[in-house]
Amino acid sequence: MSQYPDFAFEINQNEYLAEGAREVHAVVTLTATSATGGAAASAYGAPAPGAGSERVEVIIIDCSGSMDYPRTKMMAAKEATKVAIDTLSDGTYFAVVAGTEGARVVYPTGGHLLRADYQSRAAAKDAVSRLHANGGTAMGRWLGQAGRIFDAHPNAIKHAILLTDGKDESETPADLARAIQASIGTFTADCRGIGEDWEVAEVRKIADALLGTVGIIREPERLAEDFREMTANSMGKEVADVALRLWTPKGAVVRFVKQVNPTLADLTGRRADGGNPLTGDYPTGAWGAESREYHICVEVEPGNLNTEKLAGRVTLVAKDSSGATALGEGKIRAIWTNEEEKTGRINGRVAHYTGQAEMASAIEEGAAAQEAGDLATATARLGRAMDLALESGREDTVKMLRKIAEVDPDTQRVLRAKSKSDVNKGDVMEAVLDSTKTVRTNKRTGSSGS
């Protein structure tokens, strides 16, 4: 039995380029199937990496004073944390951190982590019940505390859940940035904001760096289900640290490497040394049985007509104590031709995700312009976003855009952006956050490969 999930590798692209063209696009679809088949590895003996490896889950709950306004936020946070504790797989090491201007470990209190079982769960839930809201917000310190907890288990699959309701007021932005930087590569984190008084951009910085998601909880009673889902998802991970290793030819420029499904995440700036000067590693975090897609764009020196160049070789590698294990590989090709019938084909997946990414940035830019009072820009950007949402059949997004822009009832097209005073802040936050979730497409016209 392999210690890692099996990865299926598919590359969709139109490899045919017109004479002189430099940009090569490809969408890589990675689908992992469980290596364990659901059977948990023995709890005895040395834990192997991958299947049956240690897990550590740290739940960070904002306990700043504002969590009591309204009181339902704190109540929901306690309830959701208990649900998360109940969702942990038996044997998972876990901790609960109360976040204020400091970060107090409320469970366990003895200084070292305990595995989840009947007793430890009961004790942890008891500690959670006694949480109360009082203090400030310093998310950098929360991350630092989580990092110290994880340090005792360097080879485990490490994940944090972070809940906040406000801005990072009790430290400087530089403090937060340093803490984020120190956390990169040591654990992954999903972040949630409850209410409307937190900053999407601030929390997104944390989640993007730690390869996790951001969500808004507008109705406190929905928090528990969200925590249950995040925890279950974390428990499904089988390999802690997987990277896309991209080889590109000498002289090529990697324009971008983005995760495009299930959510958008730009990995371009996250490149790390991949073993030789032509190779870079882009982190993708932990994997369970799941499927994700990545859009890669490489700029190469154009070749002669009717010649072929390897524009990229993508290898999926699991990083572990013994180095890197290759889990699959695919090629990004470039063939220059004058046959317009071939160069003119647009690959369905590349086009789809190009559209989804453009829609997301149009919503973000439109919302920012709306906030700044620049209604002309806001109208143009939200209008473009609406066109793309309609085109890709995103009905939820259409509904969200209708809340922040005036829309022609017949054509559904945006007439003008509403002014800041006419929109609910939560509606804007929701639209911005939702835009980074993408839908899949089955279109694959004009492609080949795998």
Add this chain to the structure above:
Amino acid sequence: MTVGTAVGTGPGTTTAGQEADTAMALQLTCPKCGAKDLEADQASRFCEQCGYELAEAVTGDEEPGTEESAKPCVSCGGTGIDAEGYCTDCGDLQPRRRDRMEVDFKAVAGVSDRGLRHHRNEDSMALGPAFGPDGRTLMIAVVCDGVSTSERPDEASASAVKTAAKLLLAAIAGGAPEGPGRQLSRTGPVETAVMETVPDTVPETVVAETVDPEAPVAQSVPTEPSTAEEVGAQTPAETSADGAAPRRVQRADLRAVSRQAVIDADHAVSGLARDADHGNPPACTYVSAVVDTDVTLAWLGDSRAYWLDERGTSRALTRDDAEEGSHAIEAWLGADSGGPEPHLASFTPDGPGVVLVCSDGLWNYVEKAADLAAIALPGALTDPFTAAKALVRRALSDGGHDNITAVLVPYPVQPPAEGVSTTGVSRQP
């Protein structure tokens, strides 16, 4: 679909083949031990009974000898070339063997070229001498052209030519199986008994050749309308008990053999289909020529055979499965071919000449048989390799829009030169 079309008129005679019963697979006889259950599909390499090694025709796509050292990258001079042929520095794909394949047996030769507009060569060829049970030499030539709108057409054509050639070689070497129904009742043609000198190891065999230069097609025969059918050995030696001694041999029915080669090739190409082919499984055209004292042809699609001579009777021997002037072929090999019945024809030349087997990359530029003959002859009679190169060069200089393949078989068949016959010569550009 047109079937069994008679093509061409002239001093030689071409006849339509009547399609054999599709359900009846050809039974192959092992040339060495006489076992009747010889298999010559893609996977088979030996006779199950005696270990006789099945012959493979030469395609020009063979692995180069080990003495050939790795070449530096043609673009950047880098020395790292990965297993798939890409430079590990600049990523450029190195020229592939299939970009230009050349095979020269002296007595038969072929050239296949990627052309100027396609990024890979999707044509394939297989050629070489075939040896009958009576020791005589025949020549076989197979050309397939991958359908460019299908997935992996290059694999389709490669698989088709290899499979077909293997069957042809095995069936010709093993001879026709004995059995009822293979006998030749014919009316019309005059049979002339000829005594042939045959190698010592094979008993003297009486071969009856039929020659019927004048009979119009329509008047030749209802059931077995081949004017050039070989009548098998009618008075063979007794089969001896130990099996090592001469046994009854009968020369293969080249029409049935040619047909079976197409069917096997169709199965082989169909086997390449995968779920991920998006409804376009690998596919290719087919044309084969088996040149003995007569010429037996089989084809599907728009790859062609021509007869070229210097007596003004050059002509096409095949008729395309396509609307005239269209490149949309109506019959092909592959998983979506529907098990097509190949066209069969045979033809007895009335003098020296050359059989050209080619893909449309050639005849798109030079379509008239007389024009092809003007390029190839008289050189092709004695040096078919140089003539094949000249034909390909002409298509390249006229634009080379498609892959180009030309195989030339001089007639009458020459025994291959000593030492060359078994290997052929495959040269890299």
